[in-house]
Amino acid sequence: MSATLIEVAEVGRTYAMGGLFSRHRVRAVDSVSFAMETARPEIFTIIGESGSGKTTLARMILNMVAPTEGAIRFRGTDLSTIRGAEARLKFMRAVQPIFQNPFEAFNPLKRVDRYLFMTARRVAGLPEGEVEGAADTALRNVGLSLAEIRGRFPHELSGGQLQRVAIARALIPSPALIVADEPVSMIDASLRISVVNLLRRLRDEMGMSIIYITHDLATAYYISDRIIIMRKGQVVESGDARTVLDRPQHPYSIALKAAVLSPDGTNEKTEVTSHA
Amino acid sequence: MTAPALSVTGLRAYYRTSHFGVEREVKAVDDIDFQVGVNEIYGIAGESSCGKSTLIKTIAAAIRPPLKVLAGSVVFNFGGRAVDVYRAGEREIDGIRWRHLSYIMQGSMNVLNPVRRVRNSFVDFAFRHIGRSTAEFTRVVVDHLKRLHLEPEVLDAYPHQLSGGMRQRVAIALATVCRPEFIIADEPTTALDVIVQKGVLAMIRDVQREIGSSLIFVTHDLAVHANLCHRLGIMYAGRLVEEGPTSEVFRQPLHPYTQHLVSSLPRIGDAEPKKGLEGAPPSLADPPSGCRFHPRCPVAMDVCRGNVPPMVTVAPGRRVACFVAAPESRP
Amino acid sequence: MGKVLRDLFRFNREFAAGVILLGFVVLIASLSFVSPYPPNDSFVVPPDLPPSWAHWLGTTSRGQDLFWLLTFAIRNTLLFGFTVAAISRVLSLVIGLVAGYAGGIVDRVLMSINDTFIVLPLFPILVLFYFVMRDKMSWILLALVMACLGWAYDARLIRSVAMGLRTREFTETSIFSGMKMRQILVQDHLPYVLPIVFSTTMNNINWSIGLEVTLSVLGFTDINTPTIGVLVYWANQHTAMVAGIWWWIAFPIGLVIVTFIGLFLLAVSMNEFIDPRSRLSRIG
Numbered sequence: 091m092s093a094t095l096i097e098v099a100e101v102g103r104t105y106a107m108g109g110l111f112s113r114h115r116v117r118a119v120d121s122v123s124f125a126m127e128t129a130r131p132e133i134f135t136i137i138g139e140s141g142s143g144k145t146t147l148a149r150m151i152l153n154m155v156a157p158t159e160g161a162i163r164f165r166g167t168d169l170s171t172i173r174g175a176e177a178r179l180k181f182m183r184a185v186q187p188i189f190q191n192p193f194e195a196f197n198p199l200k201r202v203d204r205y206l207f208m209t210a211r212r213v214a215g216l217p218e219g220e221v222e223g224a225a226d227t228a229l230r231n232v233g234l235s236l237a238e239i240r241g242r243f244p245h246e247l248s249g250g251q252l253q254r255v256a257i258a259r260a261l262i263p264s265p266a267l268i269v270a271d272e273p274v275s276m277i278d279a280s281l282r283i284s285v286v287n288l289l290r291r292l293r294d295e296m297g298m299s300i301i302y303i304t305h306d307l308a309t310a311y312y313i314s315d316r317i318i319i320m321r322k323g324q325v326v327e328s329g330d331a332r333t334v335l336d337r338p339q340h341p342y343s344i345a346l347k348a349a350v351l352s353p354d355g356t357n358e359k360t361e362v363t364s365h366a
Numbered sequence: 367m368t369a370p371a372l373s374v375t376g377l378r379a380y381y382r383t384s385h386f387g388v389e390r391e392v393k394a395v396d397d398i399d400f401q402v403g404v405n406e407i408y409g410i411a412g413e414s415s416c417g418k419s420t421l422i423k424t425i426a427a428a429i430r431p432p433l434k435v436l437a438g439s440v441v442f443n444f445g446g447r448a449v450d451v452y453r454a455g456e457r458e459i460d461g462i463r464w465r466h467l468s469y470i471m472q473g474s475m476n477v478l479n480p481v482r483r484v485r486n487s488f489v490d491f492a493f494r495h496i497g498r499s500t501a502e503f504t505r506v507v508v509d510h511l512k513r514l515h516l517e518p519e520v521l522d523a524y525p526h527q528l529s530g531g532m533r534q535r536v537a538i539a540l541a542t543v544c545r546p547e548f549i550i551a552d553e554p555t556t557a558l559d560v561i562v563q564k565g566v567l568a569m570i571r572d573v574q575r576e577i578g579s580s581l582i583f584v585t586h587d588l589a590v591h592a593n594l595c596h597r598l599g600i601m602y603a604g605r606l607v608e609e610g611p612t613s614e615v616f617r618q619p620l621h622p623y624t625q626h627l628v629s630s631l632p633r634i635g636d637a638e639p640k641k642g643l644e645g646a647p648p649s650l651a652d653p654p655s656g657c658r659f660h661p662r663c664p665v666a667m668d669v670c671r672g673n674v675p676p677m678v679t680v681a682p683g684r685r686v687a688c689f690v691a692a693p694e695s696r697p
Numbered sequence: 698m699g700k701v702l703r704d705l706f707r708f709n710r711e712f713a714a715g716v717i718l719l720g721f722v723v724l725i726a727s728l729s730f731v732s733p734y735p736p737n738d739s740f741v742v743p744p745d746l747p748p749s750w751a752h753w754l755g756t757t758s759r760g761q762d763l764f765w766l767l768t769f770a771i772r773n774t775l776l777f778g779f780t781v782a783a784i785s786r787v788l789s790l791v792i793g794l795v796a797g798y799a800g801g802i803v804d805r806v807l808m809s810i811n812d813t814f815i816v817l818p819l820f821p822i823l824v825l826f827y828f829v830m831r832d833k834m835s836w837i838l839l840a841l842v843m844a845c846l847g848w849a850y851d852a853r854l855i856r857s858v859a860m861g862l863r864t865r866e867f868t869e870t871s872i873f874s875g876m877k878m879r880q881i882l883v884q885d886h887l888p889y890v891l892p893i894v895f896s897t898t899m900n901n902i903n904w905s906i907g908l909e910v911t912l913s914v915l916g917f918t919d920i921n922t923p924t925i926g927v928l929v930y931w932a933n934q935h936t937a938m939v940a941g942i943w944w945w946i947a948f949p950i951g952l953v954i955v956t957f958i959g960l961f962l963l964a965v966s967m968n969e970f971i972d973p974r975s976r977l978s979r980i981g
C-alpha cells in the first residue's frame with residue numbers, strides 16, 4: 091500500500107542489561123503497532139512513563155536501532171532493507187529527528203552552523219550557493235537568524251537557542267516525517283507555544299507529519315491529532331488526542347492526567363522560618 | 367527575624383569573549399538583588415536564554431571563563447556561618463560543596479561519566495561525605511533512589527543504558543543524597559513524566575522539610591513553580607523584573623512580560639490558539655536601551671526607551687521593575 | 698596554535714624543559730649534515746683518544762670521531778622512533794575508531810586481530826625476523842615490522858573512547874546531517890582521542906627506540922647504519938669497557954636518556970593541553 095507513510099507493525103525491542111553475573115533483560119518496547127497516512131499529515135503524540143520506551147521506539151522509526159521483533163515500513167519499504175549510503179541519505183531526506191537534549195545534540199568542540207550547512211549540502215543536496223540561504227530560512231522559521239548563530243559554539247548558546255537550531259536543522263531537507271523527542275522540554279512557556287505552533291504550521295502548510303514525544307500533556311492536547319499512551323513498553327491507550335485526554339479510560343492514563351500540576355493549584359507548602 | 371540563607375546584592379556577571387580580535391560581551395546577569403529565606407523555596411522563571419543558568423552558576427560559585435563576575439556579592443548563611451562566595455578561598459568553597467551546598471546543573475543528565483557505571487559515580491561524589499561502610503553506603507543510596515522511583519539496578523547500568531528521565535533522577539539523587547542545607551537546581555525535572563515529576567517534587571519537598579534546607583529552583587514549567595515554590599522571581603534579558611509570593615504572581619502578574627507568560631500557558635481541555643511573544647528575543651550582547659522589554663512591550667511609553675526601570679517594592683513582598691506597574695518609580 | 702605553544706612554553710615548566718631537552722637532541726642530530734667525516738669511514742682520526750678540545754667526545758677504536766659519529770647515530774635513531782610511531786599511530790587510530798564506531802561484527806573481527814597482536818611475543822619475533830631477512834635487513838624494514846607490532850594496545854584504548862562517543866547524541870545529529878563515517882570519525886571523534894594519541898606517541902617513540910637499541914646492541918639489526926644501538930654494539934665488539942674507553946659507551950647512552958626524558962616531559966604536558974575538557978575552557 092503506497093498510501094501509508096509509515097507503518098509500525100507489532101514492533102518490539104529487548105535489551106540485555108547488567109553485569110556479567112546479574113544479567114537481566116529489559117523489554118523496552120513491546121509489540122507496538124500504528125500507522126500514519128501520507129494523504130493526511132498529522133501530529134501523532136506519544137506520551138508515557140519515563141523509561142517506557144518512547145525514545146527507543148523513536149530510534150527504531152529513525153532506523154537507528156533495529157527492532158528485535160516486528161517490522162517498520164516507511165512508504166512500503168521495510169527499514170531493515172535500507173542498505174548503502176545512497177539509500178540511507180534518501181531515507182534521511184524524508185525522515186528527520188529532533189533530539190531530546192539540546193545540550194548533547196551538537197559536538198561541543200564544533201561550531202553549530204556546520205550542522206546546518208552539512209545538512210543543506212548533503213541531505214538536501216543543495217548547490218553550494220544556496221546552502222547559506224537555506225540555513226538562514228530554516229533558522230528564521232524558528233525565530234533565529236544565521237547572523238546570530240554563525241561561528242558560535244554550543245556552549246555559547248542557551249538551551250532554548252540550541253533546541254531551535256536543532257529544529258531548524260531538521261527542517262532543511264523538508265522531510266515528510268519529523269520525529270521529535272521532547273523538543274520543547276527545555277524551553278520557556280512562550281517559546282514552547284511558538285515551537286508547538288511551528289510544528290502545527292509544518293503540518294498544515296508544509297504537509298509534514300510529526301511524531302511528537304512529550305511529557306507535557308497540555309501541549310499534547312493543544313496540537314495533537316492522535317495520541318498513544320505508553321507504559322513499560324506497551325501501548326495502554328490510544329485514540330483521538332482530545333478524546334483520550336478529556337476522558338482517559340486506562341487506570342494509568344487516568345493517574346497521568348490526575349498528576350498534571352495545574353498552574354492555578356497550590357499544594358501544601360512548608361512554613362518559611364525567615365522571610366527575607 | 368533570622369538572617370536570610372542567601373542574599374544576592376547588585377550581582378553582575380558577563381561573558382567576555384574575544385574571537386580573532388572581535389570582543390564580545392554578553393550581559394547575562396545585570397544588577398540582580400534578591401534574598402532567599404531559611405527553609406524557603408525560591409523559584410526563578412524567565413524566557414529561554416535570559417540568563418537564568420548564568421545567575422545560578424554565579425550563585426553556586428561555578429564560574430568558568432569567559433564568565434566574569436563584575437560586581438555584587440553572594441552571601442550564604444549556613445547555620446550562622448556567613449560565607450561570601452567571592453571573598454572565600456577556594457578551599458572554603460570546596461569544603462561547602464555537596465555537604466552544605468549542592469548544585470544540579472542544567473542538562474545534568476549528561477554530567478554522568480559515560481564510561482563508568484552509575485554506582486561508581488555515587489562512590490566518587492558522595493562516599494567521602496556520607497562516611498559509612500560500603501554496605502551501609504549502598505543501602506543509603508538504594509533507599510534514596512527508591513524515593514525517586516528508581517530501581518537499585520540502575521546502579522549497575524552505564525548512563526547510555528538509561529532513559530533521559532532516569533539519568534536526570536540519578537543526577538538529582540547524587541545532589542541530594544548528602545542532604546545539603548542549600549540546594550540549587552537548574553531545570554531538574556524537564557525530562558520526567560508527570561507522575562514521576564510529582565514524586566521527585568515530593569522528595570525534594572521532604573528533604574527540604576526534614577533538614578530545613580533552602581532551595582532555588584529554576585524551571586520553565588510554571589505549573590511546577592505554582593506547586594512548589596513559596597516565592598517566584600521572573601527574569602527577562604538578564605534582569606530580575608518581578609518578584610512575589612507565587613500565588614500572587616500568578617493571580618495578578620504586574621509586569622507586562624509576566625502577564626504574557628502567565629496567559630500563554632496551555633491547559634488540558636483548552637485548545638484555543640495561543641501565541642508566543644511577538645518579536646525577537648533581545649540579544650544580550652547588545653540589549654535594548656532603557657527597559658529591555660520595551661521593543662516587545664504592548665504598553666511601552668517614551669520614558670521606557672531611555673530609562674532603566676528600578677526594582678521597587680509596590681506591596682508587601684512584591685517587587686517589580688516597570689514604569690507602568692510602578693508609576694512612582696518614573697524619573 | 699603559535700600563541701598556545703608560546704603560552705605553554707611560558708607557563709608550563711614540564712613543557713619548557715621537554716622542549717629544551719629535545720631541542721638539544723635535535724640540534725645534535727642536525728649537525729650530522731655538516732659532519733666533516735662520512736659516518737661509515739673508519740680510521741679517519743687516531744683511535745682511542747679520550748675527550749679533548751680536538752675531539753670533544755674522544756675517538757673510537759675504529760678511528761672515528763665520536764662526536765660526529767654520534768650526530769649520525771642519534772639522527773637515525775630519532776628518525777626510526779618517529780617512523781615507527783607515525784605508522785603505528787595511524788594503524789591504531791584507524792582500527793580503534795572504526796571498531797568503536799561500527800561496533801557489532803566489524804568490532805569483533807578487528808578486536809580479535811588486535812588481541813592476537815597484543816599477545817604476540819615481541820622479542821622472539823623480531824629476532825626471528827632478523828634471521829629470516831639477514832642481509833636484506835634495513836631499518837625501514839625493521840620500522841615497518843615494529844609499527845605492525847606496536848599499535849594493538851593503543852587501538853584498544855582508542856576504541857573504548859570511540860564507543861563512548863558513538864552513544865552521544867551529537868554523533869547522531871552528524872549522521873542525520875548526512876556526514877559520512879569518515880567525516881564523523883575525523884571531525885567529531887578524532888579531537889576526543891587526540892590526547893591518547895599524543896601521549897602514546899611519545900611513549901611509542903620511547904618504546905621503539907629502546908627496543909631498537911636493545912636489538913642493535915645484540916647485533917640483530919643492520920649494523921652498517923649507525924644508530925645509538927649500533928654504536929654501542931661496535932663498542933662492545935671492541936670490548937671498549939674493558940679497554941677503558943668508557944666514552945664510547947657513556948655518551949651514546951647519555952644522549953638516549955636525555956631523549957627519553959625530553960619525550961616523557963612533552964607527553965605529560967601536552968596531555969593537559971590537548972584534553973578536550975581543558976580545551977573547551979580555552980575556546981570560550
Ligand SMILES: Nc1ncnc2c1ncn2[C@@H]1O[C@H](COP(=O)(O)OP(=O)(O)OP(=O)(O)O)[C@@H](O)[C@H]1O
Nearest residue numbers: 105118140141142143144145146527528529530531
Ligand atoms: N542501549 C540500551 N541498553 C540497555 N537498555 C536500554 C538501552 N536504551 C534504553 N534502554 C532501556 O530501555 C528502557 C526504555 O528507555 P527509553 O529511553 O526508550 O525510555 P523513554 O520512554 O524515552 O524515557 P524518558 O521519558 O525518560 O526519556 C529503559 O528501561 C532503559 O533503561
Ligand SMILES: Nc1ncnc2c1ncn2[C@@H]1O[C@H](COP(=O)(O)OP(=O)(O)OP(=O)(O)O)[C@@H](O)[C@H]1O
Nearest residue numbers: 246247248249250381394414415416417418419420
Ligand atoms: N560560555 C558562554 N560564552 C558566551 N555566551 C554565553 C556563554 N554561555 C551562555 N552564553 C549566553 O548567555 C546568555 C544567557 O544564557 P543562560 O544559559 O544563562 O540562559 P538561560 O536563561 O539559562 O536559558 P535556558 O532557559 O534556555 O536554559 C545566552 O544569550 C547565551 O547565549
Ligand code: SF4
Nearest residue numbers: 657660663670688689
Ligand atoms: S517599563 Fe515600560 S517597556 Fe518596560 S515593561 Fe514596563 S511598560 Fe513595558
Ligand SMILES: [Mg+2]
Nearest residue numbers: 144145529530
Ligand atoms: Mg526518552
Ligand SMILES: [Mg+2]
Nearest residue numbers: 249418419472
Ligand atoms: Mg538555562
